[in-house]
Amino acid sequence: MTYEELIKELCDVIKESEKNSVAIYENLESIGDMLNDSKLPVHKLSKINDSIxxxxxxxxxxxxxxxxxxxxxxxxxxxxxxxxxxxxxxSSAKHIAGDENNEVLDDDELEALIKSMQN
Structure with missing residues (x-):
């Protein structure tokens, strides 16, 4: 597999992921809106809102x-x-402001990841 083929496949995953994320987000918001208009007991509404x-x-x-x-x-x-x-x-951000996550990959880790994918 060439780098270009690998990039195309990864980009297809990125685009599908973005599309699905938007649809999931919109569906969850819609469910939340419907719940706000419902006559369900407070304890059930709370449970559903926690799941959302x-x-x-x-x-x-x-x-x-x-x-x-x-x-x-x-x-x-x-x-x-x-x-x-x-x-x-x-283009991707190396670090997002306020991000306290230590999962940011440095260039050496990225290169090692790419090499491992070639095997």
Missing amino acids: SNSFGLLQHQDMHRQKIERVVNFVCENKNIDSSEYNIA
Whole structure:
């Protein structure tokens, strides 16, 4: 598999992930709105709202994984002199303000990840 083929496959995953994330987010908001208009008992509403909130958290976690894939794609494009503009992805942030997560990959870790994918 060439780097270009690998990047295309990863970009397809990124785009599908973004599309699904938007649909999930909109569905959860719609459910929340319907619940606010319902006559369910408070304890049941609270339980359902907790589940919706947990789902938003999982969605955010999934988005962090999508961003990691974007970082790998951008790293490969940059280091293999591949024109990333044809893949229509945004440049990725190395660090997001307020992010206290230690899961940020440095360049050496990215390179090791890419090499392991080639095996």
